[in-house]
Amino acid sequence: MSTHRSPAVARLKRARWLTTALVTVITATAVLVLGFVAATIDADARHTRADDRAEQVAGGLARAIQHDDKQTLDLSTVIDDELAKGTTAVVVEVRKPGDTWKQAHTYQRSFMPDDTTIATLATQTEDQADGILYASSRHAATDITGRSVTVASTPVFWSDWDTIVVILAGTEAMADPGKHRMLVWELTIGGGLLVLAAAASAFVLSGRSQRQALRMLDEHEQFLGDAAHELRTPLTTLKLLTESRPKPDEVQQTLAEARRLADRMARLVTGLLARARMQSGIAExxxxxxxxxxxxxxxxxxxxxxxxxxxxxxxxxxxxxxxxxxxxxxxxxxxxxxxxxxxxxxxxxxxxxxxxxxxxxxxxxxxxxxxxxxxxxxxxxxxxxxxxxxxxxxxxxxxxxxxxxxxxxxxxxxxxxxxxxxxxxxxxxxxxxx
CATH class of the missing domain: 3.30.565.10 (Histidine kinase-like ATPase, C-terminal domain)
Structure with a gap:
């Protein structure tokens, strides 16, 4: 392979680096787009899973809540329900007409917003329900630790009792966020390794593809160098012969010498061409x-x-x-x-x-x-x-x-x-x- 820096070799080397850079950029772009799409799809799926979980808990507990004949709220069915014992936080807000909201029951309270926000969400749920039983609402909020949470709320009305109950269920805005972060890291590291592998492969393959071209360049330059080296002396001698003015009795000798030099140059060119053609695979x-x-x-x-x-x-x-x-x-x-x-x-x-x-x-x-x-x-x-x-x-x-x-x-x-x-x-x- 060529070791000197001729213009043709320099152009081939630049083309090799440009090819490597182009493959790297294309691969990096594709990996970035695919990684972003994969992370986005996973995040959306986890958000949807969290929303569904919060709505499932709020709706299920709202249907379980009851009151007795003495107009007393019975929370035992809520407290004993499996939905109120999982990872989802629960707050039961109760309000009589003209009174403020009161928390009748809480579960994992630290994973829910503060009291003021809870009361506001309960009021919004009552207003949006417009008297429709079990009309759930979904809210984005922040719990008291500053973590983003999704809060689902379901109102409960009774025709024979004017007390209003709102069940609020809160969960992280994304289900299993640790697994999502792990996925992002895996996509980042895997994508980086893939880009590096693509760049290395492009560099190696482009070098292999140029090897034949570099070899032919070497043979071409060697042919030109050999021809110039071998033909310089007979051409110089032939020039001196043609520029000299031989005497009449020396003309035949001069012509014979010129023919000998021409024959020698023809043999040299024939040999060089034959070797170049066979080394390049054109002839056998x-x-x-x-x-x-x-x-x-x-x-x-x-x-x-x-x-x-x-x-x-x-x-x-x-x-x-x-x-x-x-x-x-x-x-x-x-x-x-x-x-x-x-x-x-x-x-x-x-x-x-x-x-x-x-x-x-x-x-x-x-x-x-x-x-x-x-x-x-x-x-x-x-x-x-x-x-x-x-x-x-x-x-x-x-x-x-x-x-x-x-x-x-x-x-x-x-x-x-x-x-x-x-x-x-x-x-x-x-x-x-x-």
Whole structure:
């Protein structure tokens, strides 16, 4: 994955953070809305449950209250009723015409409003009933401890007695408020964890989705860098050739050098494009049965250098002729370049059993580069290593083989390209030398 801060990579990283932020905001909004709706529904349900409970107690006790023949209020049925023994507070207000309200019975008085408020609620209940028996009313109030409560009140009238009784039942405005608070905390903590999980997932998934794009950016920039590095020298040389004014007897030599440089640039571009296309998955190496010995002979012949000698034994491999030709040609150029210290020394090519070995008689393997001679950009005594040997290693790996560079006995270097042999083997004619 890319480690530098090119503009394209920076844009991808910004897009990753923006995607993460967008998913986080959307998730947080959804969690907030759903949490608010859930808490609201739960609160409404608990308020309704409390209201129903208060009305049930007030209405039930109002129907239980009686008076005897002596016009005396009988509260025993109220006191003994199960409705008056639960968690709901009860106050029985009694008033004769022209008198003030008096509390005939109370239960859990501290959970009801003060006396003045109780009397006011009883009066409101009497007025709203308008003479209708058991016409319940509901009121929001505060008990003497400051807690919000719901008070339900039910009036009781008698046709044979002018005394008015109002049963008031009070309960918390919300049933089981502790459970509601617990639900709110659970929604808050769970929603927060869900938002964090969504943000982390979005960050990880967006990174995974961009991994391929970052890899392609790396390959694209590597391709451009390799092309610029490899083509700079032949282009400069070609420019000097075209700007020079050769003598008539030097024209053919100049044209031949220009063609050689053009061919070299074409091979470099072909190799770079092939590697880029295959690394990106656009293309796959061709798998063709071919004679590696004949391919090496053909490449050596095209090189047209009298120093090249070829010893080839029949060897059949399964591979891409174009890529293998490119790899062998790069190995030859490397041998010719490093063997140039002795213009009379040969560059020996040996082919057998899926191996192409090229020996030069140059200064040998640079100790600085011996650990990684195929790495692009490795520096040695002759400067920085180009893409040629790196392409050789890549071609070998693409075919399931490998490549190596070793010092040769007596001086020089042996570069070897090894490929798995095909199942079909050719007959073994006598080795040929060129």
């Amino acid at each position: 190496p061709e798998r063709t049965l071919l004679r590696l010995d004949q391919l090496a002979e053909s490449v050596a012949e095209e090189a047209g250098d009298s120093r090249i000698t070829v010893t080839a034994h029949p060897s059949v491999v399964l591979g891409d002729p174009q890529l293998l030709s490119l790899a062998i040609r790069n190995m030859l150029e490397n041998g010719l370049t490093h063997g140039a210290v002795n213009r009379a020394a040969p560059v020996e090519v040996h082919v057998a059993e899926g191996r192409v070995s090229i020996r030069d008689h140059g200064p040998g393997v640079d100790p600085v580069m011996s650990a990684s001679p195929f790495n692009r950009g490795a520096a040695g005594r002759t400067g920085r290593n180009g893409i040629g040997l790196a392409l050789v290693a890549w071609v070998a790996q693409a075919h399931g083989g490998n490549a190596s560079i070793e010092p040769a006995a007596g001086g020089g270097t042996i570069a070897t390209l090894w490929l798995p042999q095909a199942d079909i083997t050719a007959s073994a004619p006598a080795p040929s030398r060129h």
